[in-house]
Amino acid sequence: MNQPFGELGRFAEPSLYILVSLSGGPKHGYAIMTDVEEISGSPMGPGTLYGALARLERRGLIEALEPEDRRRPYRLTGLGATTVRAQLDSLGGFVRTGLSRLDGKIGG
Amino acid sequence: MTRLVRLYPRAWRDRYEEEFLALLAERPPTLGDLVDTVRGAVDAHLNPQAEAEPSPWTHRIPGLFALIAGAMWSAVFLTFVFWPRDAWTLASLIPLSLLLMFLSLPGDYMAAHGRRIAVALGVIGLCIVVANLPYSLLTVVAGVGGYLFALGGMLTMAAIRARIGPSTRWVLLVLAVILPAAIGFPVAMGIGNLTENDLWVLVAALPYGLAWVLVGLRLAVRGSPTLADLPTSSIEPEVRAS
Numbered sequence: 399m400n401q402p403f404g405e406l407g408r409f410a411e412p413s414l415y416i417l418v419s420l421s422g423g424p425k426h427g428y429a430i431m432t433d434v435e436e437i438s439g440s441p442m443g444p445g446t447l448y449g450a451l452a453r454l455e456r457r458g459l460i461e462a463l464e465p466e467d468r469r470r471p472y473r474l475t476g477l478g479a480t481t482v483r484a485q486l487d488s489l490g491g492f493v494r495t496g497l498s499r500l501d502g503k504i505g506g
Numbered sequence: 507m508t509r510l511v512r513l514y515p516r517a518w519r520d521r522y523e524e525e526f527l528a529l530l531a532e533r534p535p536t537l538g539d540l541v542d543t544v545r546g547a548v549d550a551h552l553n554p555q556a557e558a559e560p561s562p563w564t565h566r567i568p569g570l571f572a573l574i575a576g577a578m579w580s581a582v583f584l585t586f587v588f589w590p591r592d593a594w595t596l597a598s599l600i601p602l603s604l605l606l607m608f609l610s611l612p613g614d615y616m617a618a619h620g621r622r623i624a625v626a627l628g629v630i631g632l633c634i635v636v637a638n639l640p641y642s643l644l645t646v647v648a649g650v651g652g653y654l655f656a657l658g659g660m661l662t663m664a665a666i667r668a669r670i671g672p673s674t675r676w677v678l679l680v681l682a683v684i685l686p687a688a689i690g691f692p693v694a695m696g697i698g699n700l701t702e703n704d705l706w707v708l709v710a711a712l713p714y715g716l717a718w719v720l721v722g723l724r725l726a727v728r729g730s731p732t733l734a735d736l737p738t739s740s741i742e743p744e745v746r747a748s
Binding site for chain 1: 518521522524525526527528529530532533535538539541542543544545546547549550555556
């Protein structure tokens with residue numbers, strides 16, 4: 399796990415889901431929550447969502463837009479896009495390595 | 507569930523409370539959400555991500571206006587009862603008190619809800635017109651109703667600016683406006699000739715002044731941006747919509 403995610407502790411995984419969700423465009427809290435549930439297959443609680451959002455915002459990976467009524471949308475920053483891409487590339491490499499080793503073992 | 511938000515630190519609430527409550531309102535919370543919210547509050551205390559920004563002194567002005575207005579209102583009615591000789595001199599402070607109350611109202615909120623504010627002003631205007639018709643039960647109802655609607659509306663908007671929650675705002679409205687009016691006015695009217703040192707005057711009017719003192723204190727301590735500090739983009743779309 400690279401540096402920005404490493405220091406997020408238990409919020410690292412929810413943060414990655416949120417960044418992936420925001421890669422599709424700006425969303426407010428509830429939209430992120432439902433999108434993450436769709437992506438990950440498990441619900442994300444409101445405390446976890448806002449714990450992760452606060453961390454991501456503080457690190458400049460996302461930014462808050464003007465509120466729409468009481469709901470405030472968030473969008474990915476340039477740094478956030480670079481970070482999530484690097485993280486997904488890293489995970490992709492990890493997945494490929496794991497699968498190839500598994501295939502080799504099964505094949506051998 | 508929404509009360510659990512109070513477990514979060516003030517700086518966090520200043521930044522995230524509104525949208526967090528909006529999120530909770532969008533779906534029925536589960537037991538898991540409840541546990542997760544408490545866990546989030548503990549985390550927010552242990553690892554604060556949102557830092558409180560010190561309010562500039564100009565942000566204290568609306569609160570000071572509300573505080574002074576409430577103190578003046580209360581002083582006038584206390585004088586009316588306990589020192590009636592000086593009461594009519596001090597009575598001129600009531601319009602000044604109302605002006606200060608008005609100046610402490612949230613301009614951005616009023617701009618964003620321009621249509622509602624216009625309707626409310628229309629209702630108050632109509633009440634004033636009806637109250638000035640030849641005396642009848644209707645004129646009394648319109649007079650008292652318009653008076654309560656105006657005072658209650660101002661107190662509610664100041665409470666919104668002080669970020670007092672809806673349930674507490676209702677309690678404040680009932681204790682400071684509705685209940686005193688429900689008790690004070692009928693008794694006063696039943697007595698017929700309300701004397702200057704009648705304690706019912708305090709029952710009817712003092713809670714309103716004290717409520718403004720409380721709201722003003724909270725507003726002064728917490729601070730509130732003035733219209734000049736707010737980005738125009740946050741106001742204009744709402745203004746256009748209304």
